[in-house]
Amino acid sequence: MSIDLTETSITEAVQRTFDGAEDERVKELFICLVQHLHDFTREVRLTGAEWFKVMDFLERVGKICNPTRQxxxxxxxxxxxxxxxxxxxxxxxxxxxxxxxxxxxxxxxxxxxxxxxxxxxxxxxxxxxxxxxxxxxxxxxxxxxxxxxxxxxxxxxxxxxxxxxxxxxxxxxxxxxxxxxxxxxxxxxxxxxxxxxxxxxxxxxxxxxxxxxxxxxxxxxxxxxxxxxxxxxxxxxxxxxxxxxxxxxxxxxxxxxxxxxxxxxxxxxxxxxxxxxxxxxxxxxxxxxxxxxxxx
Amino acid sequence: MSIDLTETSITEAVQRTFDGAEDERVKELFICLVQHLHDFTREVRLTGAEWFKVMDFLERVGKICNPTRQxxxxxxxxxxxxxxxxxxxxxxxxxxxxxxxxxxxxxxxxxxxxxxxxxxxxxxxxxxxxxxxxxxxxxxxxxxxxxxxxxxxxxxxxxxxxxxxxxxxxxxxxxxxxxxxxxxxxxxxxxxxxxxxxxxxxxxxxxxxxxxxxxxxxxxxxxxxxxxxxxxxxxxxxxxxxxxxxxxxxxxxxxxxxxxxxxxxxxxxxxxxxxxxxxxxxxxxxxxxxxxxxxx
The missing domain is CATH 2.60.130.10 (Aromatic compound dioxygenase)
Structure with missing residues (x-):
């Protein structure tokens, strides 16, 4: 069940979606990553406008990459x-x-x-x-x-x-x-x-x-x-x-x-x-x- | 001084480089982000090969983005x-x-x-x-x-x-x-x-x-x-x-x-x-x- 989630309960709900990973390491990495990304987001009370900026930034970093510019x-x-x-x-x-x-x-x-x-x-x-x-x-x-x-x-x-x-x-x-x-x-x-x-x-x-x-x-x-x-x-x-x-x-x-x-x-x-x-x-x-x- | 850092001391050394930010919110966001990214990396003992995969993944996500594919x-x-x-x-x-x-x-x-x-x-x-x-x-x-x-x-x-x-x-x-x-x-x-x-x-x-x-x-x-x-x-x-x-x-x-x-x-x-x-x-x-x- 992933309905009516709260600021707190969403983290475990997302983590549980990795339970089916066959590779135990994949599961471990994503459960820990989700915990820290969510904790960061909660602790700083990231705003929607800041979130937009982050998405845009990450996209631009990817776009400028090439084999000689990492x-x-x-x-x-x-x-x-x-x-x-x-x-x-x-x-x-x-x-x-x-x-x-x-x-x-x-x-x-x-x-x-x-x-x-x-x-x-x-x-x-x-x-x-x-x-x-x-x-x-x-x-x-x-x-x-x-x-x-x-x-x-x-x-x-x-x-x-x-x-x-x-x-x-x-x-x-x-x-x-x-x-x-x-x-x-x-x-x-x-x-x-x-x-x-x-x-x-x-x-x-x-x-x-x-x-x-x-x-x-x-x-x-x-x-x-x-x-x-x-x-x-x-x-x-x-x-x-x-x-x-x-x-x-x-x-x-x-x-x-x-x-x-x-x-x-x-x-x-x-x-x-x-x-x-x-x-x-x-x-x-x-x-x-x-x-x-x-x-x- | 950012010389001879250890797995532990590097986090504060990186955080201190944001002390000079004029925007207090920028400082707050990066200090918290660095803490969680470093904690994640330490907790899962991220390997060099996994790190390469992450960099490659993030680059590919950016490259596929366009105004109609976010x-x-x-x-x-x-x-x-x-x-x-x-x-x-x-x-x-x-x-x-x-x-x-x-x-x-x-x-x-x-x-x-x-x-x-x-x-x-x-x-x-x-x-x-x-x-x-x-x-x-x-x-x-x-x-x-x-x-x-x-x-x-x-x-x-x-x-x-x-x-x-x-x-x-x-x-x-x-x-x-x-x-x-x-x-x-x-x-x-x-x-x-x-x-x-x-x-x-x-x-x-x-x-x-x-x-x-x-x-x-x-x-x-x-x-x-x-x-x-x-x-x-x-x-x-x-x-x-x-x-x-x-x-x-x-x-x-x-x-x-x-x-x-x-x-x-x-x-x-x-x-x-x-x-x-x-x-x-x-x-x-x-x-x-x-x-x-x-x-x-």
Whole structure:
């Protein structure tokens, strides 16, 4: 019976309509979701006009999404949900490298690259040399790990934010593979702190809250290796002005690293004698074994 | 400081970013929303894969929306939120007619019609004659009230669900105006129970829950009159098989009415001698005065 419901009784009436779900998890998720959505609506006494605004907002977020603009991911990011989901499952234990949020700029069709190659895609900027190593929890090299990396240019823009300038080409992103010593390395251009996109619906929230849209300078990494948990992480520049107030709550102290400034005339990690200033970043990543691979 | 957050501390960190909102209501809404979204995420231990599915789902709901397909309104309807918002502000008091949810089929560009006219738009079906009256709480006629009405055809489809058959014309909907006695009346075709649209993302939820998508037969009304609160309501057929299990929780007992079956040869309310069976529905609506209009 779902007739003559009251402000209170409607919640259980809606929850009971999920009793017939065959998947217990579906049932659990919706019963909990309905409880919290209804509690929120009751607690704030949401008005009809506000409800209309919410529907319109959610529609506009969906409409602006495309494969290179993930406004729903951004909405989740600025509400702290993306990091919360990550923290629930990766609270940070032992020697394993901390994970963090994916962010809205990962693109599936990124190119593969050889170690040592320049992945900047011809974008101008201060040369940056990254040297990484992937290890298992016991300190052994993980060979053949696949490492996605992506980052902004020196003005804080990702390739997908400037399709006209790049003629739709992807740049400053690549999929690399670790060698027998677990190493991977590439050359690119130095990124910079930047605002999350504020020209869409999420910008309305940030402006209404007078919130900073800024993220500190960082490099993204997504590592996959057989027998190990995938690791989504990033490395954040230690002396960045926004390091302790990331707009999307993604900074962990363990992921803060030095972006080392080198002078013209010094030698790059790949042996090149540089005739301009450049930066170097180094980092070792430690992967967690998949639970299936652990002995019982 | 939003660095090194934990599963617990992140909620307050996100809430604090709304402290700078100039609009106190914006601040209140987001602090409460963040609390419930985070509590939900923690309680169900939402996984990264589930989070991806949610983002994808919300994007698809937005993408399918257009001026005649309000999938976000439908999502709100099937989760009981639309009725909850209505119940919070219109719990049902005194002589005033109960309100209920708007539903996803209201269309702004509907035609105006004279009282007594046929608003079926040429759609075939059993003739239905509706006679309504609009009163104030003291029983006096409300003249000049603007009354929107809209309903499905005898197979349960709204005009906007069959644009090809109707060549994009609107039908079975109109805006009428009450006469000096507060009366409005029209001819149309009898509606029928129907499933909410299940060919979009919301259908996935209903199927996962093994939920009925059916709504009992009803006529929608949206009344506006100067000095009175707008009233969104509907009238539901008493002997409908789905009257006590509306998929969107919108039935109130006070809104259940007789759809009276008449035989061929009887006289319609407008004086026409009918050569086919027809139906009649009558109802008086009582509007609440706006709070601004009440003496203090």
């Amino acid at each position: 406004e729903y991911v951004l909405l989740s990011d600025i509400l702290g949900l993306s990091v919360l989901v990550d923290l629930i499952h990766h609270p940070g234990i032992g020697s394993v490298t901390d994970s963090t949020l994916l962010g809205p700029f990962y693109v599936e069709g990124r190119p593969t690259a050889e170690n040592g190659s320049d992945i900047s895609g011809g974008v101008a900027g201060t040369p940056l040399f990254f040297n990484g190593r992937v290890l298992d929890p016991e300190g052994n090299a993980v060979a053949g790990a696949r490492v996605d990396t992506w980052h902004s240019d020196g003005e804080g823009f990702y390739d997908v934010q400037m399709p006209e300038r790049l003629h739709g080409r992807l740049a400053m992103r690549a999929l690399l593979t670790t060698d027998d010593e677990g190493r991977f390395w590439y050359r690119s251009v130095a990124p910079r702190y930047y605002p999350v996109p504020t020209d869409g619906p999420c910008g309305e929230i940030l402006r209404a809250a007078n919130r900073s849209p800024m993220r500190p300078e960082h490099l993204h990494f997504w590592l996959h290796a057989e027998g190990f948990e995938p690791l989504i992480t990033m490395l954040v520049r230690r002396d960045d002005p926004y390091v302790d107030r990331d707009a999307v709550f993604g900074v962990r102290r363990s992921l803060v690293v030095d972006f080392v400034q080198r002078d013209a005339g010094e030698t790059a990690p790949d042996g090149t004698r540089m005739d301009e200033p450049f930066q170097t970043v180094e980092r070792t990543f430690v992967l967690a074994r998949t639970e299936r691979a652990l002995p019982h | 999938e976000y309104v439908l999502l709100s309807d099937i989760l009981g939120l639309s009725v909850l918002v209505d119940l919070i502000h219109h719990p049902g008091i005194g002589s005033v007619t109960d309100s209920t949810l708007l539903g996803p089929f209201y269309v702004e560009g509907r035609p105006t019609a004279e009282n007594g006219s046929d608003i079926s738009g040429g759609v075939a079906g059993t003739p239905l004659f509706f006679n309504g009256r609009v009163l104030d709480p003291e029983g006096n006629a409300v003249a000049g009230a603007r009354v929107d009405t809209w309903h499905s055809d005898g197979e349960g489809f709204y005009d906007v669900q069959m644009p090809e058959r109707l060549h994009g014309r609107l039908a079975m909907r109109a805006l009428l105006t009450t006469d000096d006695e507060g009366r409005f009346w029209y001819r149309s075709v009898a509606p029928r129970y129907y499933p909410v649209p299940t060919d979009g993302p919301c259908g996935e939820i209903l199927r996962a829950a093994n939920r009925s998508p059916m709504r009992p037969e009803h006529l929608h009304f949206w009344l506006h009159a100067e000095g009175f609160e707008p009233l969104i309501t509907m009238l539901v057929r008493r002997d409908d098989p789905y009257v006590d299990r509306d998929a969107v929780f919108g039935v109130r007992r006070s809104l259940v009415v007789d759809f009276v079956q008449r035989d061929a040869g009887e006289t319609a309310p407008d004086g026409t001698r009918m050569d086919e069976p027809f139906q009649t529905v009558e109802r008086t609506f009582v509007l609440a005065r706006t709070e601004r209009a009440l003496p203090h």
